[in-house]
Amino acid sequence: MKPRVRNAALSSYVEVSQSLGIDPLSLMKHVGLDPVGLAVQDRWISGVAVVQLLELSAAASHHEDFGLLLAERRRFSNLGRISLVIREEPDVRSVLELLIRHEYMYNEMLRSRLSEAHGLATLKLCLDLGEATAAGQAAELAVGAFHQVLRNFLGTRWQPVAVCFTHGAPADTRTHRRIFGPVVEFDREFNGIVFYASDLDAPNLMSDPLLRTYARQYFESIAISRDTTELDRVRELIEVLLPTGRCSIEQVAGSLGVDRRTVHRHLSASGETFSSLLNATRTQLAEQLVANPRRSLTEISRLLGFSASSAFSRWFSERFGCSPREWRLRRTRQQPFTEG
Incomplete structure (x- = not known):
């Protein structure tokens, strides 16, 4: 690229x-x-x-x-x-x-x-x-x-x-x-x-x-490696673009100076799609952010690129099997739970 x-x-x-x-x-x-x-x-x-x-x-x-x-x-x-x-x-x-x-x-x-x-x-x-x-x-x-x-x-x-x-x-x-x-x-x-x-x-x-x-x-x-892969570059861009509410494959492609088909091709070569990488990145960030009690769930919703807190709660429940509030409470009490 x-x-x-x-x-x-x-x-x-x-x-x-x-x-x-x-x-x-x-x-x-x-x-x-x-x-x-x-x-x-x-x-x-x-x-x-x-x-x-x-x-x-x-x-x-x-x-x-x-x-x-x-x-x-x-x-x-x-x-x-x-x-x-x-x-x-x-x-x-x-x-x-x-x-x-x-x-x-x-x-x-x-x-x-x-x-x-x-x-x-x-x-x-x-x-x-x-x-x-x-x-x-x-x-x-x-x-x-x-x-x-x-x-x-x-x-x-x-x-x-x-x-x-x-x-x-x-x-x-x-x-x-x-x-x-x-x-x-x-x-x-x-x-x-x-x-x-x-x-x-x-x-x-x-x-x-x-x-x-x-x-x-x-x-x-x-510090990132000089040998960063295309998958790493897309993942990094997703992290940067999520809080803007404008995280799409078109935006990522524009940042990389290529068209969306090129991004699809690189992701496919790594066994990924844009949606799968977006969800995986969101999941990783959600675990880190929700575990921090100093961040409000409304703020976390925005940082993860959701237009409304309700949309974030639905997504979180589908991924983790419980609401973000319940997940945080269980984490605080250090009680194990099973992710969905």
């Missing part, structure tokens, strides 16, 4: 588009992206569609700095769960190595590499789209986002030795020079950032050594 990125890649897209006088919703629909689902940061969407959207937005707004304007608004949280870990890493080197090693957790298109030579460190970034597509805006967004990460750790006055792009210079480079300084270069052989190798050993002043072990343990518990 085609590479995906998290919805967080388009964080602030609507705001930036509107500030430049273009209609973000119509442009998203044009490339097959769902504007309603944009608020779910952890939802995966087609990487190629995002790249196309950025190019269209830059053209429509007449702003060749569109990708950079998005990058400028980047925050740690846009990286997802990995952001909780990098905040506790001891130095910049550890931060970058973690982001590079686990880049597939937030962007399946990204291919990044860090090298050192002659006192300089070079962070090279490329986008593997699987097809020939103009991607200058996406490249600037990726480089700008990493630049923001480095400034967060090295200070707002930090400046790299060079910021490089493979594409030609835009007609107006003011935004590029405002963000990167006078060191931005175009028509280079790679996209990326060159800086002094000594910066890699700069300590992370935000880090709490007492929290570092806990952060690493947490990350190891949620």
Whole structure:
């Protein structure tokens, strides 16, 4: 399947588009992206569609700095769960190595590499789209986002030795020079950032050594394998889409950048259907959620994608042989019961 990125890649897209006088919703629909689902940061969407959207937005707004304007608004949280870990890493080197090693957790298109030579460190970034597509805006967004990460750790006055792009210079480079300084270069052989190798050993002043072990343990518990199967990808999307009330095979297919028949084919090869996987995922989540007395059954119903609590209760009774309230009571009393 085609590479995906998290919805967080388009964080602030609507705001930036509107500030430049273009209609973000119509442009998203044009490339097959769902504007309603944009608020779910952890939802995966087609990487190629995002790249196309950025190019269209830059053209429509007449702003060749569109990708950079998005990058400028980047925050740690846009990286997802990995952001909780990098905040506790001891130095910049550890931060970058973690982001590079686990880049597939937030962007399946990204291919990044860090090298050192002659006192300089070079962070090279490329986008593997699987097809020939103009991607200058996406490249600037990726480089700008990493630049923001480095400034967060090295200070707002930090400046790299060079910021490089493979594409030609835009007609107006003011935004590029405002963000990167006078060191931005175009028509280079790679996209990326060159800086002094000594910066890699700069300590992370935000880090709490007492929290570092806990952060690493947490990350190891949620880190996904680079060898994630198609079945795993569909299951992950179901978990993300259920609380939105829009969990359908069409939505899953759109997030994967394929049609519904392709999803059916992959699931069939694993002996599954979309309905069976949806029910299995719901069942697993229901056990976890209903067992937590701090969550109301109404809230759980919503998190599992039911439009009404009554529909959730009927489904639960069919799966477990009793109502969710009775199941919770039995669990609290630690009395065994038989699932239906």
